[in-house]
Amino acid sequence: MDTHEFVKKYLVDRKGTHCSKWDGLQEKFGRSDLLPLWIADMEFRTCDAIVDALKERVSQGVFGYSFVPDSYYTALDHWMQERHHSSVPREWVRFSTGCVTGIAWSIAAFTRPGDACMILTPVYYPFHNVVTNNHRRLVTVPLHYEKGYATMDFDAIEKAIVEQDVKLFVQCSPHNPMGRVWTEEELDQVLSICARHHVLVVSDEIHQDIILGDKPFIPAAAVKGGKYRDNLIILNSATKSFNLATLLHSHIIIPNPKLREQYDAFASGMNRTEVSVLGALATQTAYEKGGAWLDGLLQVIRRNYRDLKAQFHKELPEATVCALEGTYLVMVDLRPYVKPEDIHSFIQDKCQLAVDYGEWFGEGYQGFIRLNLATSPTLIQEAAQRIVHALKD
Structure with missing residues (x-):
């Protein structure tokens, strides 16, 4: 199953389902109008056999x-x-x-x-x-x-x-x-x-x-x-x-x-x-x-990573999209463009995104964001465009 077929068959709208990622935004980030790419779960329905x-x-x-x-x-x-x-x-x-x-x-x-x-x-x-x-x-x-x-x-x-x-x-x-x-x-x-x-x-x-x-x-x-x-x-x-x-x-x-x-x-x-x-x-x-379903999911994650990296390389060449050998969670270093102390206001107020912030994981990583790639390629492209446009504006 190719990426397009997998997304078409298994992508679901999780809004309004008591979903932490989508419906818990107000409690976690203080506003509910953000595009969520934070908590580590997916917008994909699990395999039919399960x-x-x-x-x-x-x-x-x-x-x-x-x-x-x-x-x-x-x-x-x-x-x-x-x-x-x-x-x-x-x-x-x-x-x-x-x-x-x-x-x-x-x-x-x-x-x-x-x-x-x-x-x-x-x-x-x-x-x-x-x-x-x-x-x-x-x-x-x-x-x-x-x-x-x-x-x-x-x-x-x-x-x-x-x-x-x-x-x-x-x-x-x-x-x-x-x-x-x-x-x-x-x-x-x-x-x-x-x-x-x-x-x-x-x-x-x-x-x-x-x-x-x-x-x-x-x-x-x-x-x-x-x-x-x-x-x-x-x-x-x-x-x-x-x-x-x-x-x-x-x-x-x-x-x-x-x-x-x-x-x-x-x-x-x-x-x-x-x-x-x-x-x-x-x-x-x-x-x-579930092996075939998992293989299809991996194809989507690989595509999302390639798309994100290519768009940032073209539009924000000083940003670093970190190596992603495993997991569907990628760190991005935005420090060349955003002061570390401004990263929360930039991501939430200017980009309207919900992400995990680098300093949540350890000292020295303020100015990094972690993005969840186990989602629709359209959402990853939208998130990247928001960051690019906010910096260019």
């Missing part, structure tokens, strides 16, 4: 206690092997209502109040909050940024771990908002540092399926043939890939049996949440029948 499976299940009219069938674990393992060359045995898998919840539960299970937890900034802002709100000490290490491309500063990472006595590292892979798909060499270096200093790694891999270039996504559990598995908690989900966020279903994958035992002991007293029967069904169906 909708049909949910309709059939809902028609039963019973939503009582249920268990996850064997076929679910088979579908998950097959998807991971086919897409990412990484097996996920059934015994490794636990469930949560979302990946940020999985981070919170991992922090609670494997650290104590006051322990230091490390993140690499800029990074998805709930990573900051989930550490501090759980009464852990937040340690931030900046990524090295140059001309639209972010890399890890391994010396700074190791220095922070040693000096701050870091106990847990929350990794974002692929990286939101810098769009990096980390190479195996990069992952090997950072995981090696953490293993050497006994720092547990919680790897949030929710964007694993949104891979846009030739660089493959490498699950942390697959690095160097699984060398670091015993020091890993892996979080992933179908929610970003298939627009299923509020079905409240994601995975906590724990290869190390001792860590699984420790997590289960924590969960027995804290996490008594039942698995979402609709979330599990939607996820299983996505993994069994």
Whole structure:
């Protein structure tokens, strides 16, 4: 299915549906007349197979206690092997209502109040909050940024771990908002540092399926043939890939049996949440029948990125549209044209756009904006034109 066909078939108008992205603008931005390109979900209806499976299940009219069938674990393992060359045995898998919840539960299970937890900034802002709100000490290490491309500063990472006595590292892979798909060499270096200093790694891999270039996504559990598995908690989900966020279903994958035992002991007293029967069904169906739909979505995201980059290169050559190897969220550096302190008024008042602002993700990124490309090409073109016209006017 080409881009035009995908958009024609699956694009929906979400206004008036209690949609946070469209109907929550007044609360978030103080006005309701903005074009929203902020929160990370889509204007695309999920694939027909998922909708049909949910309709059939809902028609039963019973939503009582249920268990996850064997076929679910088979579908998950097959998807991971086919897409990412990484097996996920059934015994490794636990469930949560979302990946940020999985981070919170991992922090609670494997650290104590006051322990230091490390993140690499800029990074998805709930990573900051989930550490501090759980009464852990937040340690931030900046990524090295140059001309639209972010890399890890391994010396700074190791220095922070040693000096701050870091106990847990929350990794974002692929990286939101810098769009990096980390190479195996990069992952090997950072995981090696953490293993050497006994720092547990919680790897949030929710964007694993949104891979846009030739660089493959490498699950942390697959690095160097699984060398670091015993020091890993892996979080992933179908929610970003298939627009299923509020079905409240994601995975906590724990290869190390001792860590699984420790997590289960924590969960027995804290996490008594039942698995979402609709979330599990939607996820299983996505993994069994959603591959072609996802491939169509990726084509749309690639087109939107190319269009945005081409328009800015032509009209605003000093702006930087950052590299986008993975995720559907792209950072744009507008500092050559807009003073960082003026970025909010420029974007909202002059362009009438709702975006995520760079400083929400980490210090030093005021003047950047993050745009959501999982939407209609028409909306991306309109947003770019608004920015161009506002600057030229």
